[in-house]
Amino acid sequence: MTDKAFSIGEDELQAFIDDRLEGDRRAAVEAHLAAHPELAERIAAERRQRAILRSRLEAKFAEPVPARLRIANLRAARRSFRARSWTSAAAAVALFVAGATAGWFANTIAPAPLAPTPTASVAQGAHAAYRTFVVEVAHPVEVGVQQEAHLLQWLSKRLGRKLAAPDLSPFGYRLMGGRLLPGGNGAAAQLMYDDASGRRLTIYVRATEGKETAFRFQKEGEAATFAWIDQGFGFAVTATATRDELLPIAEAVYRGFEGKS
């Protein structure tokens, strides 16, 4: 067999190093290497180094798995975390039901329309955006934190409101970047943060009619949202967190934006 029977490319050489060639292809590479001693030497060295790397890491593979990495233990920790989240979610639902019932009885002649309040609609928009982009690995943000000034200037211009990125480092979250989204009748901005373990948090802002100023808490699935309206803009902070974890962050964001329109 001659070299001309098959063309030997880098792909073939790599597959040969990894012992993933069979039959004719393997024979062709061997023949090619026999005819090119310099290349043969390189490939032999790379095969040897691959074997050395494997054996160097063998002991790590053979180690017993520490208790903290046992799935049963990790799940037990998750269950207690979830139980806590459920308690606060249930409390929020109870409060909401109590409020809604009171509203209903106070207003028996003309029941309030069931259209979502502006705050609820901001919370829904924020939640949808969170769910869409937080799982995004390749492009979680449109503009990264490296271009923070440009990002904020751009989003501010499109929103029609000066937007600053609140510093959430006291809570362990760092700005990753942001993106522009459709929201309500205009544009919405989403800023994304993450913490050391890769947990993500978003701040969502869009122009909104309405005068409701109270914080609204909403939990859907694992994502919790605090939303509020301030001076013609709706704001929402969303994260996979409990109400108690998220509230101080929402308050810090609120203080960060207050009076900066």
Add this chain to the structure above:
Amino acid sequence: MADAEALLEPLIPALRRYAYALVRDHDAADDLVQDTLERALSRWTLRRSDCDLRAWLFTIQRNLHVSALRQDRRRGPHVELDEWTTPKAVATQESGSEVQDILAALDQLPEEQKSLLLLVGVEDLSYDDAAKVMGVPIGTVMSRLSRGRQRLRALLETGRATLLRRVK
């Protein structure tokens, strides 16, 4: 969720090995594995049934590692091997044989080459699965693998050459 334990546990040794080779610290490696497993459990129902479980776990782990690297501001800018004039880490190991140096040499590679050498060469991921983990086309996997192996070889040979000169 019931099958999570049975499916995940056998894969933990491989995750620990990949993590250790990436961060070179036993505790930090187990932190990375723990984060990976927690994330996998929290998204267990979202994982795609057509995606290999090992490849999915390696993807999560590598993404967590890469974002931690990005966040680690203490690190200076990445130095490409081509800009190297002195192979410090390799040459300073006095008793360094090729075997002891290989992880230090691997550390000098860009993360995407290092990860590929580990995922393909050590963890035996198929080229297709490696492409999925890295989020790049298979052609890129092959060329990075080739570049990574050649750089590793060059590093080890330079290191050895330095050592031999010193012995002389």
